Amino acid sequence: MRTGSMRVAEISLPAIRHNVQHIRELTGGQVIAVIKANGYGHGASFAATAAIEGGATLLGVADLEEALALRDAGITAPIICWLHGAGVDFDAAVEHDIEIGVSHLSQLDSLAQAAHRAGKTANLQFKLDTGLSRNGASPDEWRDLFARGAALETAGQVRVRGIFSHLANAGEAADRQQQQRFDEAIELLLECGIEPEMVHLAASAATFASPHLRYNTVRVGMAIYGLSPMAGKTSADLGLVPAMTLRSEIVALRHISAGTGVSYGYNHVAQSDTTLGLIPFGYADGMPRALNGSGATVTIAGRHCPIVGRIGMDQCIVDLGKLGKKVTVGDPVVLFGDPTSGVPPVELWAEVMGTINYEIVAGIGSRVVRVASERPVATTQKLEVAHPDAMHEFGVRLGRRLVAGDLVVLTGPLGAGKTTLTRGIGEGLEVRGPVTSPTFVLARTHPALGDGPPLIHVDAYRLADAHELEDLDLDFEGSVVVAEWGAGLLDEQGSWVEIVIERPTGAGAGLDADAVTLDMSDGPIEPRRIVVTGYGPRWAGGVL
Numbered sequence: 001m002r003t004g005s006m007r008v009a010e011i012s013l014p015a016i017r018h019n020v021q022h023i024r025e026l027t028g029g030q031v032i033a034v035i036k037a038n039g040y041g042h043g044a045s046f047a048a049t050a051a052i053e054g055g056a057t058l059l060g061v062a063d064l065e066e067a068l069a070l071r072d073a074g075i076t077a078p079i080i081c082w083l084h085g086a087g088v089d090f091d092a093a094v095e096h097d098i099e100i101g102v103s104h105l106s107q108l109d110s111l112a113q114a115a116h117r118a119g120k121t122a123n124l125q126f127k128l129d130t131g132l133s134r135n136g137a138s139p140d141e142w143r144d145l146f147a148r149g150a151a152l153e154t155a156g157q158v159r160v161r162g163i164f165s166h167l168a169n170a171g172e173a174a175d176r177q178q179q180q181r182f183d184e185a186i187e188l189l190l191e192c193g194i195e196p197e198m199v200h201l202a203a204s205a206a207t208f209a210s211p212h213l214r215y216n217t218v219r220v221g222m223a224i225y226g227l228s229p230m231a232g233k234t235s236a237d238l239g240l241v242p243a244m245t246l247r248s249e250i251v252a253l254r255h256i257s258a259g260t261g262v263s264y265g266y267n268h269v270a271q272s273d274t275t276l277g278l279i280p281f282g283y284a285d286g287m288p289r290a291l292n293g294s295g296a297t298v299t300i301a302g303r304h305c306p307i308v309g310r311i312g313m314d315q316c317i318v319d320l321g322k323l324g325k326k327v328t329v330g331d332p333v334v335l336f337g338d339p340t341s342g343v344p345p346v347e348l349w350a351e352v353m354g355t356i357n358y359e360i361v362a363g364i365g366s367r368v369v370r371v372a373s374e375r376p377v378a379t380t381q382k383l384e385v386a387h388p389d390a391m392h393e394f395g396v397r398l399g400r401r402l403v404a405g406d407l408v409v410l411t412g413p414l415g416a417g418k419t420t421l422t423r424g425i426g427e428g429l430e431v432r433g434p435v436t437s438p439t440f441v442l443a444r445t446h447p448a449l450g451d452g453p454p455l456i457h458v459d460a461y462r463l464a465d466a467h468e469l470e471d472l473d474l475d476f477e478g479s480v481v482v483a484e485w486g487a488g489l490l491d492e493q494g495s496w497v498e499i500v501i502e503r504p505t506g507a508g509a510g511l512d513a514d515a516v517t518l519d520m521s522d523g524p525i526e527p528r529r530i531v532v533t534g535y536g537p538r539w540a541g542g543v544l
């Protein structure tokens with residue numbers, strides 16, 4: 001992460017590569033990766049590079065300006081653009097080898113003239129309107145357009161590489177009708193003597209929902225960023241990994257008493273004494289002002305904290321509740337990301353706004369620094385444990401799988417059962433106990449009873465930074481490390497396991513500061529949800 005930046009959209013390149021590769025395997029055809037609108041807000045260059053590495057054969061943008069900006073950024077892969085203003089400069093397109101989606105005879109002629117001036121052959125694909133009533137050649141133009149394309153191809157001025165159209169997503173019957181018209185167009189194109197290499201109709205939604213619409217190529221935007229194009233289906237349901245994690249930090253804390261008004265207009269008034277955290281993220285950065293009071297949360301130290309009070313242009317406020325005693329200025333905040341890692345999904349914002357996830361990511365503001373991450377793609381598994389004994393059992397099973405060098409990062413609210421779980425891990429590893437809450441020490445080493453590695457139990461929450469841990473001079477390579485509250489604080493590299501324990505909502509609300517040494521076995525028996533995520537090659541097949 002770029003240091004000093006308060007607002008970061010962390011873009012997972014491994015996620016984009018994975019998503020493109022997944023779509024290629026699913027469809028068996030070519031993939032055009034759509035990276036218009038700054039890669040749907042993810043950063044067009046990052047998205048371009050990762051998509052090509054994942055196996056995309058062509059990059060798609062709307063405007064020629066976007067295509068040229070990618071060339072300026074050093075992207076040499078094939079690019080197509082398809083939405084042209086009256087004053088479009090096809091000379092620049094030809095000069096920079098940008099393929100053109102052609103919707104009109106006049107565009108075809110201007111492109112051919114530009115190619116002639118440059119002494120080159122221009123690549124193009126015909127863009128057809130099969131029922132969206134938007135951009136694209138209308139059916140009554142097709143014959144003339146194709147015939148002229150064939151003549152220009154014979155003359156060596158253009159190469160017609162493909163033919164495409166866009167669906168209205170208006171239901172199966174409408175899809176069928178568009179497909180039928182598209183098939184007629186393909187037929188006509190072949191009659192005119194043009195054999196297209198790429199034939200494409202499906203964008204993200206149809207790629208997943210309608211295999212019969214995939215032809216030999218799909219043209220996907222949303223899905224390469226790991227977001228679901230289908231209502232009622234999550235990214236994980238479709239085998240996709242969300243690429244954007246929106247991060248910020250706490251820049252101020254304020255302890256307030258019950259009855260205190262918060263932010264503009266006092267439309268939130270604290271019901272009880274609490275601590276507020278100030279987050280430098282506002283509506284200019286893409287956080288919709290209407291999220292205020294909607295129940296939307298951000299994640300801090302694994303805990304969901306509600307956004308309260310009106311959202312400003314540059315900042316918003318969260319109610320930290322009991323967590324207020326544990327956090328400090330500078331602590332990381334996740335606004336949304338991959339929900340399988342326990343943070344809110346972007347869809348939460350979209351739902352509140354009555355819009356689609358597309359609009360939220362595309363609207364992330366320019367002050368938000370896009371930072372590429374090579375953090376490996378994760379495999380996530382979930383389980384429910386109904387009883388502390390089951391939590392312990394899970395720990396024992398996990399402990400038996402761990403070897404020297406493994407890192408386990410544990411996150412969960414007070415009393416969630418982190419110590420119970422670690423005690424189980426210790427038993428599975430066969431180390432000397434007793435394993436207790438590490439709250440009053442930075443790190444405790446439990447020596448091995450047999451031939452296995454020792455266990456180092458860390459309270460990362462007490463660390464100012466990772467260097468403090470290095471100063472302790474512990475043998476991490478030769479040990480298994482379990483770090484409580486370590487998510488995002490440790491220098492996670494290579495492979496590691498992240499475990500998030502969630503309590504049922506509202507549970508533990510009565511805990512006071514004295515409860516820090518409580519563990520699950522002391523509290524009432526409540527079920528827990530455990531989200532286990534394995535990062536990196538070591539855990540590629542899952543943790544459990």
Ligand SMILES: *Cc1c(COP(=O)(O)O)cnc(C)c1O
Nearest residue numbers: 034166203204205219220221222
């Ligand atoms: C934006 C766009 C796409 C990509 O759509 P997704 O739903 O994001 O996959 C494909 N084709 C055209 C013509 C587009 O404008």
